[in-house]
Amino acid sequence: MARLGETPSQTVGPFFSIGLSGEGENVLVSDGVAGDRIRLVGRVLDGDGRPVGDALIELWQANSLGRYRHPDDARGELPLDPAFTGFGRAATGFETGEYWFETIKPGPVPDPEGELQAPHLNLIVQARGTLNPLFTRVYFPDEEEANQSDLVLAMVPKDRRETLVAVPEGGEPAVYRFDIHLQGEGQTVFLDI
Amino acid sequence: MTEPMVRHYGPKAHTDHPPFNYPDYRSTVLRFPNKDMVSIVQTLSETTGPGPAWTEIAEEDADLTTNAGTGGTALGQRIIVTGRVLDENGEPVANTLIEIWQANASGRYAHWRDEDHPAPLDPNFLGAGQCITDGEGVYRFTTIVPGPYPWPNHRNAWRPSHIHFSIMGPALGTRLVTQMYFEGDPLLPLDPIYNSAPPHSRERMVASYDHDVTEENWATGYRWDIVIRGPLAAPTDQEDG
Numbered sequence: 114m115a116r117l118g119e120t121p122s123q124t125v126g127p128f129f130s131i132g133l134s135g136e137g138e139n140v141l142v143s144d145g146v147a148g149d150r151i152r153l154v155g156r157v158l159d160g161d162g163r164p165v166g167d168a169l170i171e172l173w174q175a176n177s178l179g180r181y182r183h184p185d186d187a188r189g190e191l192p193l194d195p196a197f198t199g200f201g202r203a204a205t206g207f208e209t210g211e212y213w214f215e216t217i218k219p220g221p222v223p224d225p226e227g228e229l230q231a232p233h234l235n236l237i238v239q240a241r242g243t244l245n246p247l248f249t250r251v252y253f254p255d256e257e258e259a260n261q262s263d264l265v266l267a268m269v270p271k272d273r274r275e276t277l278v279a280v281p282e283g284g285e286p287a288v289y290r291f292d293i294h295l296q297g298e299g300q301t302v303f304l305d306i
Numbered sequence: 307m308t309e310p311m312v313r314h315y316g317p318k319a320h321t322d323h324p325p326f327n328y329p330d331y332r333s334t335v336l337r338f339p340n341k342d343m344v345s346i347v348q349t350l351s352e353t354t355g356p357g358p359a360w361t362e363i364a365e366e367d368a369d370l371t372t373n374a375g376t377g378g379t380a381l382g383q384r385i386i387v388t389g390r391v392l393d394e395n396g397e398p399v400a401n402t403l404i405e406i407w408q409a410n411a412s413g414r415y416a417h418w419r420d421e422d423h424p425a426p427l428d429p430n431f432l433g434a435g436q437c438i439t440d441g442e443g444v445y446r447f448t449t450i451v452p453g454p455y456p457w458p459n460h461r462n463a464w465r466p467s468h469i470h471f472s473i474m475g476p477a478l479g480t481r482l483v484t485q486m487y488f489e490g491d492p493l494l495p496l497d498p499i500y501n502s503a504p505p506h507s508r509e510r511m512v513a514s515y516d517h518d519v520t521e522e523n524w525a526t527g528y529r530w531d532i533v534i535r536g537p538l539a540a541p542t543d544q545e546d547g
Contacts, residue, residue: 117394117533119322120510121503123485128417132407132434160336173356183354200356224349242333244324265346295337305343306352306479
């Protein structure tokens, strides 16, 4: 059968929070969620290094055992966490371009060859002025060995890989910084998935 | 470890979508990625996505003329907007969340940043709604026709009437945010955001008047189908669930 053409993507515009950003959707954890608590913080910056104050960041991740809450992740031996969906949303601050999530560190997820990938978070970035969703991944600086053997990171040119690794900022729970540079020197790697 | 079922998706049809850099829409100039995207293999991180989990916890809220909860009704031309969400294979995308937002009938958003356009707010209109597609991929909203509004992109720039649509779909890469426009709007050919989509695909964003959707003494009807990426082949070993 002939393939149907896709409906074109359009910008989320400056007013997406009316429809897409509910209170508290950047907090994925609640009492009883298993796993190590983390806080992901960062700024979205444009090609001049100025904060993007109207960006929407969506987070999709596996639970602490590395299982996604999704019917196509049928690995029943890794239980789902009833208190954890793995999805969150954050809008950047208008003046600061800052976003943050409170979540847990995900467990490792297998790649198509059956090897474990390094733990990572998946982000979808959209803003006024972006016409298509931008996909990227956040890797953890304290997983050096796993990052070395990660199938997806290996597909990224070596000199750009560090844009996908969060910067540790200490703290308890652990804070990781992941700034998203939409353009220019040090542009974050965006993935064609 | 059992082998995870992997349903792969066809590559995104980039040529159906706007370019990342579209200078006529000035806000793209400093915000488009100017280094190459990196193509990767699809792993479970890409073949899964938030759609199913997010749909589970969402509540349907599909009548924007009353959902402000004031007991009053929104001003404007009441319409029904309905259609199907299909994947590129023509299969219905059932049970997926659709979220919409829009300006009121005067062309004003209920948002603190929309303060330059001296058009009245409507206390009975929030401008947001959501619904979940049924087993045939059908969605249906009741709302009002949003007004056009000015924006600072170029001299006398007015956005055509539009409703923002967000569709989750089954996987990370099926995520789509788009805008629905109205057939015959004279502002369409002047709008750089509409025109950012290639000529062969931009009309896919335009809803048509449909007399069969129109309801006697109640609302005029518009039909608009949405097509998102689909799996390369349907899974054979098990159904979703």
